[in-house]
Amino acid sequence: MRYRYIGVISGKGTNGGLFADALRGLAFDATDRLYAVGDSKLVVFSPQGKLLRSRRTERPGHSVAVAADGTVYVGQPGQVQLFDPDGKLLDTWRDAGRLGLVTAIGFVDDYVLLADAKDRCIRRYDQGGKFLNEIGNDNRMRGFLIPNKHLDFVVDPQGVIHACNPGKHRIERYTSAGKLLGHWGRFDGRDPAGFSGCCNPTNITLNRQGHVVVAVKAGPRAKVYSADGKLLAVMGEDDLDPLCKNTDVAVDSRGRIYVIDTARLHICVFAPDITTQPAEPNADETVKP
Amino acid sequence: MKDKPTRREVLGHAVRGATLVGLGGLGFYLIRKANGEGVWQIDCEKCVNSRLGAVGVEVCDYCATSCVLGLSAVRAVNDYSICGRCYICPAYFDIKSAVNEEGLPSQKLCPRDAIDRKPIGWVDPDDPANNYYEYAIDENLCNGCGKCVMACKEPAGLNSIRLVVRYDLCLDCNRCTIAIACPDEAYERKPLSEDEGVG
Ligand code: SF4
Ligand code: SF4
Ligand code: SF4
Numbered sequence: 001m002r003y004r005y006i007g008v009i010s011g012k013g014t015n016g017g018l019f020a021d022a023l024r025g026l027a028f029d030a031t032d033r034l035y036a037v038g039d040s041k042l043v044v045f046s047p048q049g050k051l052l053r054s055r056r057t058e059r060p061g062h063s064v065a066v067a068a069d070g071t072v073y074v075g076q077p078g079q080v081q082l083f084d085p086d087g088k089l090l091d092t093w094r095d096a097g098r099l100g101l102v103t104a105i106g107f108v109d110d111y112v113l114l115a116d117a118k119d120r121c122i123r124r125y126d127q128g129g130k131f132l133n134e135i136g137n138d139n140r141m142r143g144f145l146i147p148n149k150h151l152d153f154v155v156d157p158q159g160v161i162h163a164c165n166p167g168k169h170r171i172e173r174y175t176s177a178g179k180l181l182g183h184w185g186r187f188d189g190r191d192p193a194g195f196s197g198c199c200n201p202t203n204i205t206l207n208r209q210g211h212v213v214v215a216v217k218a219g220p221r222a223k224v225y226s227a228d229g230k231l232l233a234v235m236g237e238d239d240l241d242p243l244c245k246n247t248d249v250a251v252d253s254r255g256r257i258y259v260i261d262t263a264r265l266h267i268c269v270f271a272p273d274i275t276t277q278p279a280e281p282n283a284d285e286t287v288k289p
Numbered sequence: 290m291k292d293k294p295t296r297r298e299v300l301g302h303a304v305r306g307a308t309l310v311g312l313g314g315l316g317f318y319l320i321r322k323a324n325g326e327g328v329w330q331i332d333c334e335k336c337v338n339s340r341l342g343a344v345g346v347e348v349c350d351y352c353a354t355s356c357v358l359g360l361s362a363v364r365a366v367n368d369y370s371i372c373g374r375c376y377i378c379p380a381y382f383d384i385k386s387a388v389n390e391e392g393l394p395s396q397k398l399c400p401r402d403a404i405d406r407k408p409i410g411w412v413d414p415d416d417p418a419n420n421y422y423e424y425a426i427d428e429n430l431c432n433g434c435g436k437c438v439m440a441c442k443e444p445a446g447l448n449s450i451r452l453v454v455r456y457d458l459c460l461d462c463n464r465c466t467i468a469i470a471c472p473d474e475a476y477e478r479k480p481l482s483e484d485e486g487v488g
Contacts, residue, residue, distance in 0.1 A: 139419065140413070140419060140420075141419055141420070141421070145375075145376070145418075147373030147375055147447055148447075167373070167375055167376060167418070168376065168418040168419070169377070169418070170418075186388075186392060187377055187388065187392055187393070187394075188388050189384040189385045189386070189388075189394060190385060190387065190388070191388075194388070196384060197377075197379055197384060197445055198373065198375040198377055198378060198379050198384075198445065198446055199373070199375060217444045217445075218344075218444045218445035220444075242344045242345055242444075243342060243344060243443075243444055244444065245443070245444035
């Protein structure tokens with residue numbers, strides 16, 4: 001299975017679709033429009049990578065996600081802002097005590113999951129912004145081990161949370177009630193199938209086949225694993241700036257992988273090489289908890 | 290007349306002598322600080338081993354090899370307020386070495402074995418990754434070679450280790466041989482008030 005680098009979206013600068021100081025979070029909506037946050041900006045690109053619109057966020061965005069109804073959530077220090085699909089501000093959830101630094105957002109059933117990198121855990125809220133429970137801190141380290149102060153997770157179609165625990169070089173799976181279901185991943189500085197350095201992987205998403213896509217730092221690259229942790233593909237080793245870290249990843253409906261270059265402030269796009277891809281998933285091929 | 294000193298007495302004299310030299314150096318340092326005098330210091334933002342952005346480059350070991358002292362006056366210092374207390378520290382382990390049966394890198398990075406790794410608190414034998422670890426640098430062994438400083442640099446680490454000149458060891462040479470050798474002009478004589486005071 002291979003991916004090839006096909007180009008970049010956005011970049012450093014001061015125009016609408018460009019970022020001056022930081023580019024941190026990526027997400028797709030159901031129609032493959034790409035949402036990117038950084039600086040104090042929410043930027044939307046067409047599926048072809050064309051700038052559609054850009055608007056200010058109250059504070060610097062660290063994460064973004066689009067709910068099934070099209071509501072766009074932007075995670076920020078101390079709060080989350082909610083926008084409608086046209087970019088109109090709907091609500092701001094302020095909870096400095098529980099939303100110290102929101103670095104990932106996901107949805108399960110009718111609930112919203114928010115990763116707080118400050119408290120090193122994930123929190124579940126109802127759709128009105130009412131806090132319900134915590135995930136990932138019922139252990140003796142009282143949370144995920146994230147020396148980079150970045151916590152990322154993704155939710156699969158069965159509602160299972162897959163979260164990076166980079167200090168343990170693992171991906172951990174949780175229920176939304178906070179029960180640890182299992183984990184995979186190991187340290188290895190030589191074998192590309194392992195996670196190297198002090199703390200990897202830092203970022204995670206899933207593709208439509210249920211494969212786990214992660215980003216790692218030092219040297220930065222993205223990797224694709226089967227649901228049970230078998231390495232399938234590596235990309236970006238020559239395309240990402242060596243200084244990149246906490247590089248968010250997203251996958252569109254075509255299976256293209258989008259990786260933020262946090263140093264050059266652009267988004268690298270990698271397309272599956274169709275001659276090496278497995279067939280489309282059938283009904284049996286789903287992510288199992 | 291007293292017989293030859295015992296081994297215990299010799300050791301006692303040696304320890305007291307070293308303490309007095311150390312206290313003398315410290316006293317001298319405090320007097321110079323009070324007088325606002327300049328001393329040799331390392332600018333971490335210039336030194337290639339700690340300068341952010343300089344990745345994939347060779348470690349500079351001139352601080353270890355250019356000092357007039359047999360064991361350089363420069364030491365590595367770990368700033369605990371920054372250190373992530375990681376299970377696998379790239380400054381302690383040679384993270385490119387083969388993984389051993391415990392799942393850890395099989396070799397250490399420091400050529401002088403000057404870094405000590407200790408778990409903080411109780412370790413779960415079934416999951417030793419589920420813990421924080423303290424990394425302490427033994428200044429009696431460290432020669433300031435800079436390897437750990439480079440390995441702890443962002444993005445691989447958190448930049449918690451840096452090189453500092455120990456004033457109680459430095460002879461305050463007029464023409465510091467490290468300053469002459471330093472390729473980055475990071476070795477500077479600056480007023481003590483600008484001392485970063487790490488460690
Ligand atoms: S500077 Fe060199 S000798 Fe000192 S602790 Fe670091 S690696 Fe070891
Ligand atoms: S001034 Fe002399 S003793 Fe001090 S670091 Fe430089 S060469 Fe070494
Ligand atoms: S000689 Fe200069 S660049 Fe080299 S380690 Fe010392 S301060 Fe850093």
